[in-house]
Amino acid sequence: xxxxxxxxxxxxxxxxxxxxxxxxxxxxxxxxxxxxxxxxxxxxxxxxxxxxxxxxxxxxxxxxxxxxxxxxxxxxxxxxxxxxxxxxxxxxxxxxxxxxxxxxxxxxxxxxxxxxxxxxxxxxxxxxxxxxxxxxxxxxxxxxxxxxxxxxxxxxxxxxxxxxxxxxxxxxxxxxxxxxxxxxxxxxxxxxxxxxxxxxxxxxxxxxxxxxxxxxxxxxxxxxxxxxxxxxxxxxxxxxxxxxxxxxxxxxxxxxxxxxxxxxxxxxxxxxxxxxxxxxxxxxxxxxxxxxxxxxxxxxxxxxxxxxxxxxxxxxxxxxxxxxxxxxxxxxxxxxxxxxxxxxxxxxxxxxxxxxxxxxxxxxxxxxxxxxxxxxxxxxxxxxxxxxxxxxxxxxxxxxxxxxxxxxxxxxxxxxxxxxxxxxxxxxxxxxxxxxxxxxxxxxxxxxxxxxxxxxxxxxxxxxxxxxxxxxxxxxxxxxxxxxxxxxxxxxxx
Amino acid sequence: xxxxxxxxxxxxxxxxxxxxxxxxxxxxxxxxxxxxxxxxxxxxxxxxxxxxxxxxxxxxxxxxxxxxxxxxxxxxxxxxxxxxxxxxxxxxxxxxxxxxxxxxxxxxxxxxxxxxxxxxxxxxxxxxxxxxxxxxxxxxxxxxxxxxxxxxxxxxxxxxxxxxxxxxxxxxxxxxxxxxxxxxxxxxxxxxxxxxxxxxxxxxxxxxxxxxxxxxxxxxxxxxxxxxxxxxxxxxxxxxxxxxxxxxxxxxxxxxxxxxxxxxxxxxxxxxxxxxxxxxxxxxxxxxxxxxxxxxxxxxxxxxxxxxxxxxxxxxxxxxxxxxxxxxxxxxxxxxxxxxxxxxxxxxxxxxxxxxxxxxxxxxxxxxxxxxxxxxxxxxxxxxxxxxxxxxxxxxxxxxxxxxxxxxxxxxxxxxxxxxxxxxxxxxxxxxxxxxxxxxxxx
Numbered sequence: 001x002x003x004x005x006x007x008x009x010x011x012x013x014x015x016x017x018x019x020x021x022x023x024x025x026x027x028x029x030x031x032x033x034x035x036x037x038x039x040x041x042x043x044x045x046x047x048x049x050x051x052x053x054x055x056x057x058x059x060x061x062x063x064x065x066x067x068x069x070x071x072x073x074x075x076x077x078x079x080x081x082x083x084x085x086x087x088x089x090x091x092x093x094x095x096x097x098x099x100x101x102x103x104x105x106x107x108x109x110x111x112x113x114x115x116x117x118x119x120x121x122x123x124x125x126x127x128x129x130x131x132x133x134x135x136x137x138x139x140x141x142x143x144x145x146x147x148x149x150x151x152x153x154x155x156x157x158x159x160x161x162x163x164x165x166x167x168x169x170x171x172x173x174x175x176x177x178x179x180x181x182x183x184x185x186x187x188x189x190x191x192x193x194x195x196x197x198x199x200x201x202x203x204x205x206x207x208x209x210x211x212x213x214x215x216x217x218x219x220x221x222x223x224x225x226x227x228x229x230x231x232x233x234x235x236x237x238x239x240x241x242x243x244x245x246x247x248x249x250x251x252x253x254x255x256x257x258x259x260x261x262x263x264x265x266x267x268x269x270x271x272x273x274x275x276x277x278x279x280x281x282x283x284x285x286x287x288x289x290x291x292x293x294x295x296x297x298x299x300x301x302x303x304x305x306x307x308x309x310x311x312x313x314x315x316x317x318x319x320x321x322x323x324x325x326x327x328x329x330x331x332x333x334x335x336x337x338x339x340x341x342x343x344x345x346x347x348x349x350x351x352x353x354x355x356x357x358x359x360x361x362x363x364x365x366x367x368x369x370x371x372x373x374x375x376x377x378x379x380x381x382x383x384x385x386x387x388x389x390x391x392x393x394x395x396x397x398x399x400x401x402x403x404x405x406x407x408x409x410x411x412x413x414x415x416x417x418x419x420x421x422x423x424x425x426x427x428x429x430x431x432x433x434x435x436x437x438x439x440x441x442x443x444x445x446x447x448x449x450x451x452x453x454x455x456x457x458x459x460x461x462x463x464x465x466x467x468x469x470x471x472x473x474x475x476x477x478x479x480x481x482x483x484x485x486x487x488x489x490x491x492x493x494x
Numbered sequence: 495x496x497x498x499x500x501x502x503x504x505x506x507x508x509x510x511x512x513x514x515x516x517x518x519x520x521x522x523x524x525x526x527x528x529x530x531x532x533x534x535x536x537x538x539x540x541x542x543x544x545x546x547x548x549x550x551x552x553x554x555x556x557x558x559x560x561x562x563x564x565x566x567x568x569x570x571x572x573x574x575x576x577x578x579x580x581x582x583x584x585x586x587x588x589x590x591x592x593x594x595x596x597x598x599x600x601x602x603x604x605x606x607x608x609x610x611x612x613x614x615x616x617x618x619x620x621x622x623x624x625x626x627x628x629x630x631x632x633x634x635x636x637x638x639x640x641x642x643x644x645x646x647x648x649x650x651x652x653x654x655x656x657x658x659x660x661x662x663x664x665x666x667x668x669x670x671x672x673x674x675x676x677x678x679x680x681x682x683x684x685x686x687x688x689x690x691x692x693x694x695x696x697x698x699x700x701x702x703x704x705x706x707x708x709x710x711x712x713x714x715x716x717x718x719x720x721x722x723x724x725x726x727x728x729x730x731x732x733x734x735x736x737x738x739x740x741x742x743x744x745x746x747x748x749x750x751x752x753x754x755x756x757x758x759x760x761x762x763x764x765x766x767x768x769x770x771x772x773x774x775x776x777x778x779x780x781x782x783x784x785x786x787x788x789x790x791x792x793x794x795x796x797x798x799x800x801x802x803x804x805x806x807x808x809x810x811x812x813x814x815x816x817x818x819x820x821x822x823x824x825x826x827x828x829x830x831x832x833x834x835x836x837x838x839x840x841x842x843x844x845x846x847x848x849x850x851x852x853x854x855x856x857x858x859x860x861x862x863x864x865x866x867x868x869x870x871x872x873x874x875x876x877x878x879x880x881x882x883x884x885x886x887x888x889x890x891x892x893x894x895x896x897x898x899x900x901x902x903x904x905x906x907x908x909x910x911x912x913x914x915x916x917x918x919x920x921x922x923x924x925x926x927x928x929x930x931x932x933x934x935x936x937x
Contacts, residue, residue, distance in 0.1 A: 067589050076533070133588060137533050141710045296603040
């Protein structure tokens, strides 16, 4: 009765049986199999490899656009939505006395309800306030439910050997024949050429739907065409490799490719490559180890590609992002350290400049732990920015120049915040702390001209530099700026 | 006459189980719909395969508790991995879900093939239940013989209701505004994973006893329907529960009744429940009081109808104003207003019935009542023109089209304000006098 599951178990049962039998019969060793695989000696292997490779390539390309349209699971919804079409055409064919298992008829039914599903999804999205993902889920479950109900009816028919139908719907990779491969080739060619011909329009559609419409492109038609490509791929894929496999082929290569690049062109190429390679690898592995179902192996190959990309992708991969973040943190730490060194050794309030700073002073200046401070000092010493004499640290000439530049940028930004952004004096230090690390030379030049600062002089800090003693800082500032308008506005009762 | 092949002992329990299952699924589904994670239900029902395989491998039995435990664990893992990939990899929600569930399913497939003898592999009856068979598997609770599925699902429903009642505020907050919830000290991560756990437990318990189609449908469709009907979360949860129960009942009746019209026996109850919930959604999308497609269409129709009426009387007023005649030919009116023959004729009849125009053959003229409506309209129009010129500084050639739009929703109070703003000017930018305000409607 529970046909969804029957279908599924049936599906892999058949994969297994079709895979196990030849292996037992041949009783050959792995190396022999591998040699035959590489030389493509078996006709069957040739067909399967070619078919899955083409399917992987096309699904990878189409998947890129669905991923960027945030409809990655469209393939899932559509492959479920084909079920009522298949069952209905089976039912009608047997009522009218046609051959109910003819391939084109069933595929036609599948395409019709698949497209109906697409139209329904687009209608839900455009006409109601429901979101994309809900539309997908609704269509998936309702259409599949309808298919299951029809299947329940078919199972009661005298001639309805629904079991055959089910295995037909959910495909088997290993027993792919040349006919299937031709089907796949045609479908892949169709959807690939669509993606290449309309690359520019699809790119627009993916990144800025509103803009596409305003340029006069038919957004709805383009959307519909793209989804038709998904329908075609899904149906061919369903028949060849099964439901879960086609979902994986549509989602995973595209998602993996996203880690490597920010350009749509290269993302499409990478995704196509990953799809192809996964298709080939998966079916090759299952050809060598016949106990492993090829559909599942294709998915796992995709997943392996995804995991690799997630970790090592050169644009968004975890490793590169961690390295980038660490570098950023280190440079921020370095800049904070140098600036603190500079500010502590700066002559102020008429006192004599003390070129040496003690570690104690540094510890209290910022909330550094002993360890961070030590590692900062070590790194700065290595770069010859400071020299260390016992418990005292001294800026070298090179370090002083760098530190002065950093301090200057910090203060320029503080002055900008005070004069142009009307930020309270007590808050500028912290805000400048965030921004100073990313100030580019152009912005610094602009700040200089805006504040009409000399190119070389270092402006004085607009606030007290004693970070650690807030109370004394406040009283101090009040004394010094008591007559200045900024403070009196806020603190003196009128 | 027996309409349906009905048996209270069987069908009663099927419907009761279906209602309990549908309500508990839709309850957690509300939050999935709001968090844009509707596909999670589908993903979990596929992804649990390795959990089932491992549970079977470890215990060597097909008893349902270890199976349930394994499936629920993997279900939670699915949600966890999805969230992790989404966050650390900055991948789109749907894509990360797709990657995770397909991978887990493939893994489960391989494990089953590797570990379990294929003769022994009878996945469907062990792992996935069927709602038609639930009344057959009974246990004794409190001296009553009750289907096991009903007991399990009632427990789940109770659990869900309890969590919803106790943590309603927190779940609401974290669903709508995670940023705010961080600020006031509710960790959204914790509630996210709590909800995911709840979803996993509900989904696994449900498909294990009633099948996966029903789970996937009931998690999404009733909440989506309720979402269209209301904009309050509390109302949405209650409405989704009612809708879920309704579709459970109608679904089962449909499964029994509809195939009989074509000479078949009953069909899959779960499938029909999904279909009937889909039909309810269609109804809601069309006729929802505020956002229904048909309702919106109707409002637009009424609006354009009113505007056409406004345009006709205003045009007649202007004709009258210019003299020497106080009537217009209907063909001329239609030509000027670029109006279709049918709608013009309908409008003419309507205005005549309302007593706003007088029709004498081809000649149309305003009555006192029509004059009242037209005068205020034309006044609004000219006030707006003057205002747009004086205060907004629009080019004189552009004020007319703007005023043409705004005249239709300008009421008396707004006209007074406009009049003040333009210092009681007597004429509009084209030098035509602005008519006086008329406030007493003639009979």
